Amino acid sequence: MRKVFHFDSPREKYHCDAAIVWCFDNRFELGFRKFLKRIGVVNCDPIKVAGGAKCLASPERETEREFVLEQIRKSMRLHGTNRVILMLHTDCGAYGGLAAFGGDPRAEAEQLVREIALAAATLRTAIPGIRVEGYFVDFEGVWDAEVDGPGDGAA
Ligand SMILES: [Zn+2]
Known part of the structure; x- marks a missing residue:
């Protein structure tokens, strides 16, 4: 093999502040990363899949849900x-985009917040005791879906 790039990477293992289940839609990458930093998530294990938390709430195939749950368990281990x-965002292709909600951002947000709640409930059933937060992201910011339950403790 021929070395094509040099860098120095830390070798020690890290404690993960949070596993993030989010969509790979790159439009929301920078903004959401800034938000994560703001809420104190420095070391995260990103689980980036099309649709993000949709894979837990309403996956196209059951195997998608299993895959994401297993990724979370591995992060824990x-x-x-x-x-x-958990993250969902506006105009997500996995939900058919904003067009699937008749172009109505409010209808979309309401539906996707319900999806985040469903994803959180699914996750809590599969992995009891896990701390869960859920956020909806649009082009202007991040909205707390308020799925934190008792036992999630103070953020
Ligand atoms: Zn998406």
């Missing part, structure tokens, strides 16, 4: 993760 952040 490897990096001591005890907090999961």
Whole structure:
């Protein structure tokens, strides 16, 4: 092999502040990353899949839900993760975009917040005791879907 790039990477293992289940739609990458930093998530295990938390709430195939749950369990095992952040965003192709809601951002937000709640409930059933937060992201900011339950503790 021929070395094509040099960098120095930290070798020590890290404690993961949160596993993030989010969509790979790159329009929301920078803004959501800034938000994560704001809420104190420095070391995260990103689980980036099309649709994000949709894979837990209403997956196209059951295997998608299993895959995401297993990724979370691995994050817990490897990096001591005890907090999961669920993300959905506006105009997500996995939901058919904003067009699927008749172009009505409010109808979309209401539906997707229900989806986040469903994803949180699914996650809590599958992994009891896990701390869960859920956020809806649009082009102007991040909205708390308020799925934190008793036992999630103070953020
Ligand atoms: Zn998306």
